[in-house]
Amino acid sequence: MAEQLTQTIQALNLKIQQLEEKSAYQEDTLESLNDTIGKQHQDIQKLQTQIRLLSEFIKNLKSDLDSGIKHASEETPPPHY
Template identity: 40%
Template sequence: MESLEARVVELEVKAAFQEDLLETLNEIVTRQEQQIDLLQKQLKALYQQMQSQGQSGASDGNPRHEIPPHY
């Protein structure tokens, strides 16, 4: 009978560890999702900035036509 009780206790311990691991992984995935959303917003803003610079004629996108800041 002790063997059965020990097996049940072992299963309960494993289940508790798995629950903790799932909670940790869920937190990590949530944090990564927030980071991805932020990066997408930043990329979109950068893309829009580049588009507006291209339309305003500030630069044709060729670095040879840009004057370095030290001149």
């Protein structure tokens, strides 16, 4: 009876140790994922800023081109016509 109780206690201690190891691994993984999410958030903010700046640049470029290019009906035909 005492031997069976000792085996049960050892089995429970082993299970507790395994659960503690899994818990420690999960905590480490969670911390790593949180760091990754934080970095990704910063990257996304930088990319959004770059997209906004590029969009403004393209709009300004288009506006500059539109103001300098005449419509086809306003152009004088080339000399070979």
